[in-house]
Amino acid sequence: MKNTLYEDITKVFTYNLKKLIQLEGTQKQLAKKIGVSEDLLSKYKSGDAFPSIETLLFICKIYNLQLDRFISQTLSAVDIETIEKGIDLETNMFDKQYYCYFLSTNISKEGAIHEGIIEVDGDKAFFKILFGNSIMKSFSGNIITSEKLLSFNLYSREDGICYINMIKPNVNKENYIGGLSLLFLPSDANSKPCCQKLLISNKRIDRTDYYEALKNILNFQLDTNNFGNIKLSSYEDEKAYNFIEQLD
Template sequence: MSVANKNVKYLRKLRGWTQDEFATRLGIKRSLLGAYEEERAEPRIDVLEIICDMFKLTLDELLRKDLSAETGSGNYLAKRRALKLAPVVTHIPFVPVKAAAGYLTGYADHEFIDELNTFTLPMVSGGNFRAFEILGDSMLPTPSGSVIVGEKIEALDTIKNNTACILVSRNDGIVYKRVQKSAKTKNKLTLVSDNPTFQPYTIGADEVLEMWEAQFIISKTNTLQSWDVGQLVNIVANLQQQVDGMKKGKN
């Protein structure tokens, strides 16, 4: 077994995580993690970078040093216990609305990401997270100005229909929508708003630069969202149109 593959398995066991738990934190499938540990595949560099951040290691240490050899059998349990109890602080980069335009070109630039302000949440440990400020009423009752904390989605086939996500694309910029996939057109995604006055629309999967599954919503406590009569009328009319369309489709 190569050093990197061996270290991935060793670090998972050191934390006491199952393959499912570790794969979720890494944003990959359990089967892929199994392939890494069984040396049927070489770990991707982006996965190794997440592991380095998670365990405070350098990439050189992970690739070249047998980490298990440094721990004798006598103190293995003590080191595992200490590592499990030690807090894993995850710094979450924050993308405000004013930085959205720059993010479209700098999303993959480590220097750009390093310049963003970060914060931590006590319930977030490990993994690849990012926070985005959203504006508009398309996802009401989530109010405009909320901050959506999302976890990176590495592959579209890992998400379920109607999952709320932040999508980053060249044409639409940064949007917060629910994602629906079609079995017939795998290269298309339908984006749906929680506010029914906004019509769903379809984009090509190849247009998506990044996708982050929403995990937490942060909004001001004094923000009160209310529906006015005009909004309610539009909602009812919109729903009636959809019902009429469904009836015509059956005839």
């Protein structure tokens, strides 16, 4: 009976732990928040280790959960929504300015990487595409927040409409350092619609020194030529975040 009880508790705990990882955005962020190493959190997640009572109590305190319920009942959608509502996601988590990078759509410049700037002011956003030290295109508009996404709805009288959609930044980061988003922008060739990846970074990236790394992040990589949709995964966003974090 004791062994069965431990197995049941472990099964519920690992399920709830995975829900908290989804809530935080990455395994790395949850490990940092609850004060354990990422390796130890991986062992918790796989069932190879079980946390101490101090760690369990700390997790429950952070998320305002009852210990007996946390280890005996799986978290429901209502529970997750309650936790999310108790955590503030304010635009002050953004720095005032970010650099951004995306691949050129011009055939004559194939392989080139454009540089731009995103400026955030409350729920307002400004997106500028640079050419050297000059501004080639400039868009402005609002930031719209949904449950899982942030959307930048931008407009320019000269250059038309531009959309940037991104995974909602981790709610417990003190500041967003960057990651991947999807950029919807008319291409230079006859204003054809275009969807591409946009890397956002709080650090300026040397496009020559990091060309291969940037190209690898920004390319859509498919195992087959036939696909039903193109989407941005949390895994890709996390890889981009980790790349930015390790920059000097």
